[in-house]
Amino acid sequence: MKIKLWRFVIDVEKTEEWLNRLAAEGLHCVGFGFIAYRYYFEQGEAGAYTYRIAMLEESIGHPKSIQYIAFLKENGVECIGHVLGHVFLRKRTADGAFTLFTDRASQINNYRNMLKERKIGIMVLLVSALFYLYALIAGNINMAAGIGFISSHFHPIVIMFYACGLLLVGTVYSYIRQWRRYSARIKELQQEGALYE
């Protein structure tokens, strides 16, 4: 029997930790809904799988991505789904440790790809924030002037609008934190690279 759980992906690393924490308790993710807010799990042996979420360099249908996923499959890694340029992978824990990037160069390359995606994300979110601010100001002016059918801040449409605003602020904040985190890791790895091969 499949178990459904809800989670909105903002921070990929935290989602990965969440999937591994549930897997350690015997809940193994087998797929998710359209934008990865609804996850499907199956009950199984505790700790049977290790999960990783990887960033793809190209879109999911690109030959390079297809080749990469096929290579991972040959190496015992199962792809359970993809969303927004990320693939959700799992490997049986009994088959050994599951780490995708183990040397400095590939780790830096991976963080750079993640950083690039976050930068684009922040720009898109900031443009959305401008539209949101415009709608917020215009909406309040209209409400104060008695224009339109909404006359209260507690109207369901207004509450939904404010909830979207909170989500937007939360996402921008999380993306900025991730950007800073990945930048710091790249710098740290580069500093180590000056000393060690």
Next chain:
Amino acid sequence: MSEKSEHSALTEGVYLILISLQVPRHGYAVMQNIEGLTAGRVILGAGTLYGAINSLLDKGWISAIGHDSTSRKKEYVITPMGKTVLHNEIKRLEALVKIGQEERLGVGNEN
């Protein structure tokens, strides 16, 4: 082969991949072989191995030779150019070890 290829140090991962591909192996077998050779000290991640294999194929240091008859996994093997690179790297490492041993003996004599 470029001058850089001839004189640059290989990464530990690339060195061990070239060593492993002196006989045809698929990706997972390469990872297992490296883990065995280094007694578990070096474990290559699948993403790292994939990137390295693609770079080595681009450089012509290894080639893909089709699929393993039993597992249907793609196999790779070192090329003559890859053997030359590996040979040069072994010579470079031997020279470094020699310098280290001589210098260490020097320090020992002083004490």
